């Protein structure tokens with residue numbers, strides 16, 4: 231493989247790659263603002279300037295400059311290599327590039343940084359980006375000098391609404407045009423553009439339009455500074471209080487890889503961010519996916535309940551487990567289960583395992599929510615993250631849709647249902663009637679049609695609070711990790727099922743998530759989950 | 773019957789030195805003469821103090837605590853003044869227009885080692901002149917019971933919004949919730965000199981010294 235030498239380090243590259251891309255892949259960061267691995271090159275910020283030595287086929291540009299001479303106390307003529315943007319120069323085999331090791335480069339970075347901050351408001355204390363801002367990072371690593379400009383800064387519009395999700399601050403904007411390019415190239419809706427020049431430059435929305443569609447919140451993610459903020463996260467948290475765990479978006483069958491940011495003190499999950507996975511979501515997510523963080527707080531079950539409608543009352547988790555066990559014991563042979571395309575493969579496996587092994591259940595149903603509008607960017611029509619995982623949890627038994635529930639319930643073959651998840655798309659009246667007639671035990675994190683009809687509700691942890699995995703539309707199993715502690719009385723889904731088994735006098739000895747994984751591996755040696763740890767390595771199964 | 777000591781401490785094996793009982797003289801044992809001596813000392817001081825007070829010779833215990841003589845403070849009617857930089861309970865400063873100077877940046881709660889400051893940030897509405905420039909605390913709560921009075925919050929504040937110059941030391945209350953100071957309570961406090969304003973003037977929209985929005989001002 232051809233390679234370049236960056237600060238003395240061999241860096242391999244593929245034909246056509248720029249210096250910054252090759253370095254990025256090798257894990258070396260060259261300071262930059264406008265370059266983004268997923269976007270086209272604009273080369274307008276000049277932060278990535280590097281010094282490139284001459285090669286036999288490429289001469290080095292040299293500039294005549296006046297340099298300050300400390301001894302003479304005067305400017306003297308000198309020569310200096312012309313620096314080139316690493317984000318734009320293509321790699322050539324054997325190219326010798328100096329980045330951190332060149333005093334000229336350090337000098338340039340310092341000046342670019344000072345230039346970008348010339349009219350910057352530096353209102354970091356009230357800026358949501360503070361703590362993860364490139365301006366702060368590079369000021370600390372490259373500049374570190376107090377502001378020399380004494381005049382009042384140039385004022386520009388602040389808190390401009392760019393639509394229903396995004397707020398723009400022109401004073402903080404460094405006009406890197408990442409947001410413009412994102413809307414153009416990825417969201418395929420070139421609704422943003424730049425106007426004016428020099429220090430008056432600012433981003434605006436096409437007249438008569440607003441920033442809308444499924445991919446607006448990503449502009450906040452690509453913005454390297456605090457110029458774009460989402461209304462959803464604005465002023466909600468300071469980022470240094472947040473911890474992150476790798477997670478998977480539960481929004482649809484695509485299964486975008488995410489970072490789940492949570493506040494360990496309160497258990498709140500104020501935002502999700504995309505996590506790079508070139509095989510699934512590249513660098514992006516859709517708005518609805520980001521907003522799934524609300525499911526961790528909204529409509530949560532939190533406590534155990536027994537009874538339906540007016541008779542429903544909160545009970546201790548153990549009392550609810552006992553009530554559930556009693557319902558099951560009272561209806562031998564008449565139990566069916568409803569798996570959930572919204573919950574993890576492990577939870578589905580746990581329920582199917584309990585049902586098949588100990589309850590002699592024949593009929594397995596699948597609850598899923600309705601479709602949403604997919605596109606060919608990221609979103610899948612299927613708004614269920616784990617249809618394939620639910621099927622895998624059930625092994626060879628096929629899953630029937632909920633609409634087939636009415637007949638056996640009416641015919642008294644089924645009188646007790648154990649359902650995973652509270653959400654389901656139940657539109658027809660007969661199914662609703664069937665759910666109402668049967669005695670339903672719901673193991674759910676969020677309230678929905680299933681918990682509404684439930685006789686017993688057992689509060690389960692949300693996707694943010696338990697380890698698990700989803701199998702996405704490509705057939706790739708993707709693991710997600712537990713962030714905050716389970717809220718209220720909730721427990722991981724498989725844990726509730728293991729406890730329920732104990733109440734039934736048929737113990738299942740799972741103590742941890744890994745026990746469930748091991749049991750699943752032993753029970754279902756299927757190649758579908760060939761590569762649990764790495765989504766990128768698994769090939770699409772379709 | 774006395775209960776045996778719990779456990780089995782090996783008293784017999786421990787070696788030590790016996791402390792002899794103090795011996796008493798007959799007058800000590802007789803009680804009356806010793807009591808008379810004690811009362812005599814007390815009465816001496818009583819007459820000495822009374823005389824000093826009547827003649828106006830007693831040093832002022834508030835301003836002159838290190839002088840010779842009796843400088844007992846009649847607390848709480850008399851209080852020693854705190855030094856100027858004494859860290860008392862917190863207050864939140866006001867802007868000139870009376871609004872809280874705090875911008876809800878959470879710098880203070882970040883710096884606070886006791887983690888006793890809770891803030892919820894809000895945004896000035898679309899019509900407000902500070903819209904877009906400032907956030908403000910919707911909730912600002914300090915748990916003064918948890919606070920260790922280190923003053924880090926004051927150091928951390930970028931806009932002189934929080935101060936500990938009230939000169940009020942933490943007051944004993946009879947229930948814990950009374951130590952939880954809310955935003956209004958903190959805004960109502962004043963400095964030792966009675967000031968409530970901040971001392972960090974800064975050009976703010978729409979002050980005269982705050983520049984215009986250049987694009988709208990016609991610089992093209």
Ligand code: SF4
Pocket residue numbers: 350351352353354355357358359360361363364365366402455456457
């Ligand atoms: S964009 Fe960065 S440097 Fe500017 S105010 Fe926000 S955090 Fe501070």
Ligand code: SF4
Pocket residue numbers: 402403404405406407408409410433452453454455457458
């Ligand atoms: S808003 Fe952010 S991403 Fe867009 S040009 Fe300005 S700094 Fe760049």
Ligand code: SF4
Pocket residue numbers: 880883884885886887888889914918919920921922923924925926
């Ligand atoms: S004085 Fe110290 S402990 Fe008390 S609120 Fe301020 S930072 Fe926290």
Ligand code: SF4
Pocket residue numbers: 873874875876877878879880881891925928929930931932933934
């Ligand atoms: S008191 Fe000061 S440091 Fe604390 S939130 Fe308000 S402005 Fe920030």
Ligand code: FES
Pocket residue numbers: 261262263264265272273274275276277278279315316317318
């Ligand atoms: S990253 Fe902006 S010029 Fe290269």
